[in-house]
Amino acid sequence: MIRILHLYPELMNLYGDYGNLTIIANRIKKHGIEVRIDKREIQDPIIFEDYDFVYMGSGTEKNQLVALNDLRKYELYLKEYINDNNVVLFTGNAMELLGNSIDDELALGIVDFNTRITDKRYTGDVIVYNETLKETVGFINKSSLIEGGEKFKLFDYVFKDNNLSDNSYEGYRYKNLFGTHIIGPVLVKNPYFADEILKLLLKDQYVDNADKYEMAAYETTLRELRKRK
Amino acid sequence: MKTIAILICKIAKKLAQKLGRGSSFPGKVALKLCPDILSRVSLPENIIAVTGSNGKTSTVEMIYHLLCNAGLNVACNLEGSNQIEGVTTLILDNCDLEGRFKKDVLLIEVDERYAKYVFSYITPKFYLINNLYRDQMTRNGHPEYVMDQIRKSIRPGSTLILNSDDPLIASLASLNDNAVVFYGAEENEYVSEKCESIYNDGYYCPICKHKMIYDYYQFAHVGKYECTSCGFERSDPDYAITEIDLEQGYMIINDVYRIELGFKSIINAYNSLAAFTLGKCMKIKESVIVDSLNSYLIKNGRIQEFKYQDIKGTLLISKHENTISYNQNLQYITTYDGEVELLLIIDDISRKYFTSDTSWLWDISFELLNSDNVRRVIVAGKYINDVAVRFINGDIDMSKVILKDNVSEALVELSKDHKGTLFAMTCFSDQDKLLKEVDVL
Numbered sequence: 001m002i003r004i005l006h007l008y009p010e011l012m013n014l015y016g017d018y019g020n021l022t023i024i025a026n027r028i029k030k031h032g033i034e035v036r037i038d039k040r041e042i043q044d045p046i047i048f049e050d051y052d053f054v055y056m057g058s059g060t061e062k063n064q065l066v067a068l069n070d071l072r073k074y075e076l077y078l079k080e081y082i083n084d085n086n087v088v089l090f091t092g093n094a095m096e097l098l099g100n101s102i103d104d105e106l107a108l109g110i111v112d113f114n115t116r117i118t119d120k121r122y123t124g125d126v127i128v129y130n131e132t133l134k135e136t137v138g139f140i141n142k143s144s145l146i147e148g149g150e151k152f153k154l155f156d157y158v159f160k161d162n163n164l165s166d167n168s169y170e171g172y173r174y175k176n177l178f179g180t181h182i183i184g185p186v187l188v189k190n191p192y193f194a195d196e197i198l199k200l201l202l203k204d205q206y207v208d209n210a211d212k213y214e215m216a217a218y219e220t221t222l223r224e225l226r227k228r229k
Numbered sequence: 230m231k232t233i234a235i236l237i238c239k240i241a242k243k244l245a246q247k248l249g250r251g252s253s254f255p256g257k258v259a260l261k262l263c264p265d266i267l268s269r270v271s272l273p274e275n276i277i278a279v280t281g282s283n284g285k286t287s288t289v290e291m292i293y294h295l296l297c298n299a300g301l302n303v304a305c306n307l308e309g310s311n312q313i314e315g316v317t318t319l320i321l322d323n324c325d326l327e328g329r330f331k332k333d334v335l336l337i338e339v340d341e342r343y344a345k346y347v348f349s350y351i352t353p354k355f356y357l358i359n360n361l362y363r364d365q366m367t368r369n370g371h372p373e374y375v376m377d378q379i380r381k382s383i384r385p386g387s388t389l390i391l392n393s394d395d396p397l398i399a400s401l402a403s404l405n406d407n408a409v410v411f412y413g414a415e416e417n418e419y420v421s422e423k424c425e426s427i428y429n430d431g432y433y434c435p436i437c438k439h440k441m442i443y444d445y446y447q448f449a450h451v452g453k454y455e456c457t458s459c460g461f462e463r464s465d466p467d468y469a470i471t472e473i474d475l476e477q478g479y480m481i482i483n484d485v486y487r488i489e490l491g492f493k494s495i496i497n498a499y500n501s502l503a504a505f506t507l508g509k510c511m512k513i514k515e516s517v518i519v520d521s522l523n524s525y526l527i528k529n530g531r532i533q534e535f536k537y538q539d540i541k542g543t544l545l546i547s548k549h550e551n552t553i554s555y556n557q558n559l560q561y562i563t564t565y566d567g568e569v570e571l572l573l574i575i576d577d578i579s580r581k582y583f584t585s586d587t588s589w590l591w592d593i594s595f596e597l598l599n600s601d602n603v604r605r606v607i608v609a610g611k612y613i614n615d616v617a618v619r620f621i622n623g624d625i626d627m628s629k630v631i632l633k634d635n636v637s638e639a640l641v642e643l644s645k646d647h648k649g650t651l652f653a654m655t656c657f658s659d660q661d662k663l664l665k666e667v668d669v670l
Contacts, residue, residue, distance in 0.1 A: 013428050139367065
């Protein structure tokens with residue numbers, strides 16, 4: 001049985017982010033392995049060590065701080081969980097919680113970077129690249145700029161819309177913690193990224209079982225975005 | 230400079246009309262020549278503004294109709310752009326060269342994100358804000374962001390006309406000192422105990438971010454709510470739908486006024502109620518308001534009958550990236566009395582905006598397609614594989630789903646074994662891909 005923790009699914013759910021867990025759960029089930037997804041909202045007790053995989057998606061700028069304040073109660077446990085090589089994925093502006101600060105608020109301090117909230121929204125399509133995750137496609141929709149943490153970078157940019165001007169790299173990886181600003185169902189859009197998460201969770205039980213539609217959808221988006229390079 | 234700017238705007242407007250061009254350009258030129266032109270013209274006392282995510286245009290059309298029926302002379306951007314340039318065109322075109330506004334009422338539909346620019350020079354007497362939904366988030370960020378932009382557009386002295394049942398909208402009353410008139414719907418046989426959409430934008434209080442509880446939901450996050458912590462709750466509406474019958478298609482406002490509904494849906498009932506409320510605020514006689522709303526024929530730009538070979542079909546225009554609009558049509562089709570087939574076209578994944586972002590597909594209640602009355606779903610367009618992944622992971626029975634790269638192949642497939650009533654759903658950005666393949670009726 002693989003146990004998944006979905007953090008704040010009603011608070012941090014702006015862009016269909018739950019799809020990430022639907023696809024991971026369904027692919028685990030196709031291995032003949034049982035899976036359970038538990039949801040925890042603000043003020044619900046959280047015990048990380050009960051889970052194999054922890055996920056949080058995007059929220060509004062206000063909701064992001066509400067999530068941070070709640071999660072802060074478990075800061076030490078979360079750090080220990082990550083240091084023990086457990087699998088964690090934070091997408092969209094949930095990623096910003098992992099840094100040292102969001103404006104004047106102290107963040108969780110797990111990865112060494114800082115976030116500044118901006119009036120301007122930065123939105124656009126991207127292709128990013130990581131040797132294991134291959135070319136990864138998606139959309140960024142944020143009101144913030146990030147500084148630092150380059151040695152933990154997850155991706156290099158291959159293509160980004162002009163509007164996305166900040167760094168030359170995207171996202172962070174520390175042990176089995178993945179953070180990316182890409183919003184929504186990242187693992188749905190990117191079968192190679194989903195494969196990597198599944199490999200870490202299922203270890204030698206893992207078999208490649210992405211269906212033909214997932215692969216074809218990925219290739220469509222990659223083809224469309226490459227036209228714009 | 231004022232007179233020159235007005236003159237040039239008027240000339241540019243005439244030219245633009247002749248050339249079939251939009252209404253933004255003349256205003257743009259005038260604003261270049263005289264950036265504060267809007268503060269230099271004398272405007273009427275009665276300025277009415279309407280903004281929000283969905284239904285702005287229908288609401289403004291109804292208001293226009295009822296004000297005209299009341300004998301008022303109304304200038305309105307019904308056909309024109311709803312951003313600052315278009316509004317400038319509207320105003321200057323209705324001024325004389327001295328900058329005196331020539332009509333009784335200025336009625337403006339305003340884009341929810343750009344209202345703050347328009348109202349840095351103009352203070353509406355009545356400012357109607359109808360709803361905030363997830364809409365085109367690739368452009369709009371998210372509803373809370375849009376709400377902050379709307380808040381910046383609220384000037385002291387405006388009376389706010391707010392939907393009491395949408396917590397995000399109603400919170401504007403608590404956050405500002407303006408006078409407020411509320412409209413809303415009371416409990417009726419169509420309400421539900423649980424939020425029926427995939428996400429619930431009313432789960433947390435928009436003010437203090439604690440959990441809210443609902444007595445009932447009208448649809449999505451619209452309903453009767455109360456915060457468990459700060460006391461924020463739905464206010465009793467000044468104008469309320471006290472009875473509604475969607476089978477027969479009417480509603481009753483404040484126990485007295487019966488309005489026939491052009492579209493038999495609660496969402497459209499809210500739009501008519503908003504127009505009614507505005508009419509009352511403008512002190513129009515009730516009989517004139519009721520007669521106007523009842524005689525008003527909704528221009529049905531969202532429904533198009535067509536024929537392919539001998540198969541008749543109905544196209545329901547469904548905005549991509551807008552859950553409420555999309556779900557409303559899915560609901561209609563999947564509760565239709567009789568067997569249906571659906572042609573679903575998703576080619577341009579976004580409207581207006583060039584992107585490959587498919588995340589909105591996960592907010593749409595496609596699970597409704599599991600209804601027994603749906604015989605086949607034929608999906609066509611560039612993004613069929615994304616739709617297939619969404620369907621499979623929504624446990625939709627794929628044995629009744631057919632995927633085709635383009636509309637013409639989809640129509641051929643459809644005609645091979647068609648039974649029941651045919652519906653098509655797509656966005657206005659994709660509708661011509663269907664309409665060029667069929668006979669428009």
